[in-house]
Amino acid sequence: MLYPIIWMFFSSFKESRTIFTTATTLLPADWVWSNYVTGWQGIGGYSFGHYMWNSLVIVVLSTLGVVISSALIAFGFARLNFVGRNFWFGVMMVTLMLPHDVVLVPQYIIFTKLGWLNTINPIVIPQFFGAPFFIFLMVQFIRTIPKELDEAATIDGCGKFRLFIQIIMPLIKASLATAAIFSFYWRWEDLLGPVLYLNSPDKYTVSMGLKMFLDSESASNWGGMFAMSMVSLLPVILVFFLFQKHIVEGISSSGIKG
């Protein structure tokens, strides 16, 4: 199962010319570290570090936005009584299954008219309005917390917002972490957003940087491409190992991720 990843890891240490002639042997004959140096120098006039930084900015802003807004919305659905709650919850569940393709073109037009082309706005700002997956996940979590807790807090004179911040938020940490981790993965790996909205190389993300390596294949910097592919996976793999338990719990309770 992991063989392809391991193969890529070792290939990133092979000399560009020999990657394919030695495709079936795993270990490189001599270890070439320079792939990481040439790869890091980047492509399109910017270093790979530049692309990493761009991705990081998008990921951090998006994740903060999506986790905070989803938690607020989830609290509203799970704990507050208001006219039309079931209706809006139903709407949210339907959007959960809606193919993204149907809003792709109009969203592009709207963001273009807003003058947001070649900014990170179209990628980041929608995240501040919650994501149905995460909202649903958090609603499920909040429902497991006994309602008596709310009642006790309310009797003590605690308002709804304080109830949310001081009582509920600390109790749903696990689901907040799950949402944050998945948001991190999806934004880090996102290609469609950057392809559509970012068109100057100084704004490119890691995905776009890798795509540029692929497009300039004729330069045959295979080693560099493999090395940077590994580098691009590093944060994802790191997060995976650090938070493995959360991820597995999150996935089995909600079923998210393609």
Next chain:
Amino acid sequence: MRNHSLKANLTGYAFISPFIIGFLAFTLIPMFISLYLSFTSYNLFSPPRWVGLDNFEKMFTGDPKYWNSVKVTLYYVFIGVPLRLTFALFVAMILNTGSKMIGTYRTIYYLPSIIGGSVAVSIMWRNIFSEQGIVNGLLMALGAAPVQWFGDPGAALSMLITLSVWQFGSSMLIFLAGLKNISPEMYEAASVDGAHPVRKFFSITLPLLSPIILFNLIMQTISAFMTFVPAYIISKGEGGPMDGTMLYSLYLFRQAFMFNNMGYASAMAWVMLIFIGVLTLILFKTSKMWVFYESEGGR
């Protein structure tokens, strides 16, 4: 009292207002725009021109590339998803036998799914299947003829399907969670009655797991229909060879953003939406015949 409920309503809406605003701005209004555009010819630079059903007519009768993308996508979905779910269930059952190494196995099987959406993995896949790549190397070592993965549309599509099957980890974890919910007494009772493993699988495991199978089936089918990144990277955005990897989403993307046919792309999106909607409905309706709920009204 009235005052109180007004306040409660306002508080409720204050909390969910981000969702409502986002839904209107990024989903509902765009959907209306998309519906309108699907009856127009629009290239982003001059105003949309109403053409009635022309886009749909062209799609169904005058665009062989469209039908090809439908065919490729249906292959991809109806072969890929069942394979993926079968593997997922199979591995979940092995892991459920209670191995101590479960954490390690979880890593091995789930990691590919985590990184699966990335450009890096698609690049890797492209190279593994390249002419001198490792797959052909293995084929030759086994004495078989190497395959031109990028020369033959069918081979290129199987390469994409293999990639999707390789990422079966998330469905596997959901199956695993479901399997853990089946009480061991069920199996013990069956053993006492002399049921053999195959019988147990069909009489206990499958029926009790059926709600989860339905859930996985629907979610995986929808996401498979929308697959974009692997096809885009592996074919370098061209959908080749000979449109063999031209998945529906990729063709829609090309129509919209390479040829500026925004109206045509919108029409394509609506056909896809309706198709997925109908398919989901059929799955739900027929599920009554094969999905078994232990406690009615449960789940």
